[in-house]
Amino acid sequence: MTSDNQVFDKKVIEMGDLLRKQGFRLTPQRLAILRLLAGSDQHPNAEQIYGLVKKDFPTTSLATIYKTISVLKQIGQILEINTSEAGTRYDISTSFMNAHLICTRCHAITDFDLPSGEIDPIIKQASEDSGYQQLMCRLNFYGICPNCVGT
Amino acid sequence: MTSDNQVFDKKVIEMGDLLRKQGFRLTPQRLAILRLLAGSDQHPNAEQIYGLVKKDFPTTSLATIYKTISVLKQIGQILEINTSEAGTRYDISTSFMNAHLICTRCHAITDFDLPSGEIDPIIKQASEDSGYQQLMCRLNFYGICPNCVGT
DNA sequence: TATCAGTTGATAATAATTATCTACTAATAA
DNA sequence: TTATTAGTAGATAATTATTATCAACTGATA
Numbered sequence: 001m002t003s004d005n006q007v008f009d010k011k012v013i014e015m016g017d018l019l020r021k022q023g024f025r026l027t028p029q030r031l032a033i034l035r036l037l038a039g040s041d042q043h044p045n046a047e048q049i050y051g052l053v054k055k056d057f058p059t060t061s062l063a064t065i066y067k068t069i070s071v072l073k074q075i076g077q078i079l080e081i082n083t084s085e086a087g088t089r090y091d092i093s094t095s096f097m098n099a100h101l102i103c104t105r106c107h108a109i110t111d112f113d114l115p116s117g118e119i120d121p122i123i124k125q126a127s128e129d130s131g132y133q134q135l136m137c138r139l140n141f142y143g144i145c146p147n148c149v150g151t
Numbered sequence: 152m153t154s155d156n157q158v159f160d161k162k163v164i165e166m167g168d169l170l171r172k173q174g175f176r177l178t179p180q181r182l183a184i185l186r187l188l189a190g191s192d193q194h195p196n197a198e199q200i201y202g203l204v205k206k207d208f209p210t211t212s213l214a215t216i217y218k219t220i221s222v223l224k225q226i227g228q229i230l231e232i233n234t235s236e237a238g239t240r241y242d243i244s245t246s247f248m249n250a251h252l253i254c255t256r257c258h259a260i261t262d263f264d265l266p267s268g269e270i271d272p273i274i275k276q277a278s279e280d281s282g283y284q285q286l287m288c289r290l291n292f293y294g295i296c297p298n299c300v301g302t
Numbered sequence: 303t304a305t306c307a308g309t310t311g312a313t314a315a316t317a318a319t320t321a322t323c324t325a326c327t328a329a330t331a332a
Numbered sequence: 333t334t335a336t337t338a339g340t341a342g343a344t345a346a347t348t349a350t351t352a353t354c355a356a357c358t359g360a361t362a
Contacts (some may be wrong), residue, residue: 011332025308025359046349066350082233088349099279116302118269123292126263129250132294139290141274143283176328177340197318212342217319239318305362315352322345331336 007092008038012078018075032056033068037078037092043109044102045089081109085142096123096137103145114139155298158243159189162228169226183207184219188243189228194251194260196240247274247288254296265290285301 011034016026032053037044044052050065069090072078079091081100086107091098097119099112119137127135162185167177183204188195195203201216220241223229232240232251235256242249248270250263270288278286 023308027309027358029310056186059311061313063312063351064310067309070351080235082235084231084233084239088235099277101277101283101286103283110281114273115276118273122265122269122290125266126250126252126292127294130261130292130294131297131300132252132254132292134279135292135294137253137290137292139273139288141275141277141281141283141288143278143287144287146282147284149284174339178327178340180341210342210345214320214343215341218340221320303362305360307360308358310355310357312355313353315350317350319346320345320347320349323343324341325343326339328339331338332334 005038008035011038011092012146015072015075015077018077019071022075024075024143027062029053029057029064030068030071033065034072034077034092037090041111043081043089044089045087049090081140083140096139099139099141101141101143101145103148104142105144105148105151108145110145112141156189160187161188162243166223166226166228169228170222172198172225175222175226180204180208180211180215181219181222184216185228185243188241192262194232194240194242196238200241232291234291247290250290250292252292252294252296254299255293256295256299256302259296259298261296263292 012031015034019026019030033049036049036052046062046065046069049069050060050062053060053065069078069080073080076094079094081091083089083102085104086102086109089109091100093111097114097116099114101110101112103109119131119139123135123137126132126137127138163182166181166185170177170181176252176287184200187200187203197213197216197220200220201211204211204216220229223243224231230242230245232242234240236255237253237260240260242251244262248265250265250269252261254260254265270290274286274288277283277288
């Protein structure tokens, strides 16, 4: 579960190190966005993150959200999910064992933990066949979620 | 291979039927875009499709490209690939056995045929576990392509 | 304490996409 | 055949999401 507190605690420690290592600073806003993503499994978009961060930092600008998102992506602490169905969304989990179920009706995105044993051989084979280096992968499922079935 | 002529021939026949079934028309522009995607494995974006279609239809508007893309998506004849790395791109193949290798340096996208035996159980399990209906999936690989390694 | 690099927030600018509208065209009905 | 219609193309305007710019601020370091 991406809302697990342990995930967040681990991330916070990591984030401080990673930021400093690359000449960035650990700011309250950056912490707030990471906390927010860790505390929710809703996979919000930038606008939604903005709305939530403003509760704690009322003067925050949307530009700051985008810049923070960019920094957090750069240091590998968050993942961007790109879909035409649900727009651009963010996830605290960057593991590619974490797939996403995307509802094509309500645009909800939920996590789905992949059995690593089934993905590993596929990525290994793709890497060998293609000659691509540093290969990682992303699996998205699209369908109609239980709430939307029948509506 | 997505550039296979058989793929295109089959698509053309399908497209006429599908369009008419939904009250759309088979126009030269729609055919041109489908042919163009079938004849290339470059996975172009809208702007690139525009440039190519203009060779045959010099008066074509970019708006027409977007509208056509939208229609072709609706009838399930083309696939939209969404990435932050390489923008929004299009593919003639809509099968989810067709994964994509995306180079994070040069933004090339190449096809990778998945062994269906390895994906089927995963999608089946995801469907059962989640309760999602009409589930389909998309697998993207991200890495550095052979051409870009070492550059 | 002074300096400096990084950051924020406000705003402007850009890029990608969608909406609007008029003229055109193919299919159908009279 | 002609008239009607529904769908479409192309031009353009509008919108949305995102990024760039810049002055003021802040925290770390010399």
